[in-house]
Amino acid sequence: MSHHIVEVKDLRHSYPDGTEALRGVSFTIHHGESVAVIGANGAGKSTLLLHLNGYLPPTAGEVRIGDTPVVRTTLNEVRRTVGMVFQDPDDQLFMPTVGEDVAFGPLNLGLPPGEVERRVEESLARVGAGHLRDKPPYRLSGGEKKRAAIATVLSMSPDILVMDEPTAGLDPFARRQLMGLLREFRHTKIFTSHDLDMVLELCERTIVLKEGLVAADGPPREIFRNAELLAACHLEPPFSMQGCPVCGNKGCQR
């Protein structure tokens, strides 16, 4: 199905203060791919994500979701197709209870009440948060908030999931749980992350951004072996590929 393709062509973005966050980024992501966008702080990752659902208008270049160009008139369609999970779940959970928050998207889509109800239940069950339904968001733990935030997006049944730093700020258990969850999703997935071990486990493709340009694009295993590239982009190989400090095992770098 062609509408699961994400196509970014020579995308440029300058902020009003003159900062050039993106300076000509191009790539195509195909249906069902799981892609990580990595890079140093300020490399343009978050800016790139905000273009994928049309929150920021490009200064130059183009973003297409399937056959639809992301422009003002197609925003509704694009935002239904591309589900965006923000880094801070507190920004995403703004309704009085989790259940109402999950219903927010479907209600905006104008779905009938029965269908909304079905979707709320289904998406909460999907992330294992059925019991949180009537709780107010400020009473959830970090991991619970994150899963609830994902449910709010799933309830719109998007074809493409975009997540900003999904594992940031989670404890190891909650992180594992979330990774297990993400692995099950059959959507096209695009993450930004500094958690390169997660990238290694979940993604078959990595796009490395450096100062608003694509510095590399390929399988994570290959990219993480390229010490020169990583150093130039202010990155390090994931811990699982580094040597062990206790037993002196060298890892797979050298």
Add this chain to the structure above:
Amino acid sequence: MAHIETALRDLNRLDLLAGGDSAIHRLDPRAKVLVTLVYIVSVVSFGRYEVSGLIPFAIFPLVMVAVSGLPPGIVVRKLLVVLPFAALVGLFNPLFDREPLLSFGSLAVSGGWVSFVSIILRAALTVGGAVVLVAVTGFAGVCRALQRFGVPRAFVVQLLFLYRYIFVLGDEGIRMSRARELRSFAGRGMGLRAYGSLLGSLLLRTWDRAERIHMAMLSRGFQGEFHARRESSFGRREMAFTAGWCFLFMLLRFVNVPRLIGVLVTGVFR
């Protein structure tokens, strides 16, 4: 700063109570909001020297607390927070209004003191009623009732957001203030100036957050309208609840029950 933390946590607890399940919790929020409104208006509408007529009105918060199973301690604590403000409002009444109004034997009580007591009593009753309302309905429930009464959506949404983010904002403020305190070594830090820039950056952070929330709303198809799902209905129980209390309030408002009892008792012994 500690007291702000406790205040936030207290607000939190009040809302937690709204998750209870009693006959009163289950009523449609509109009935409870309406009754509380009538209650407050009737309490406030008494004359300034009224004391005895107000006392029977305590029955409303008392019955609500008893039936809904709220811990009375929380309501009392909230009252204790508010009463000093009421006392401040009435503070000058005894000084300016010295005309004797009542006398117990040789002891004359001035009109000022009577109105002072009346103010305190009114504050306790109205705040008690409002606290009980929030505790059995939840803030979101109150807002939803307001919306269904026809309050403009913009106001209701503002209220809901205020309530949703007061905890996040409060947490942020507490973190910043803690950071300041830890580096000011029990001194005044840099005094008010530090608080000025602290508030400034809190405002900027709030601004940023508002933008991110708006972004999150837009990406889920928000087009300026909140769609509410109908849950509860205004049925016969709600009717009975509203009519019963409103009738009682009117009765208590226009018939001074303590005086009536007094007249009856003294009449019997005459």
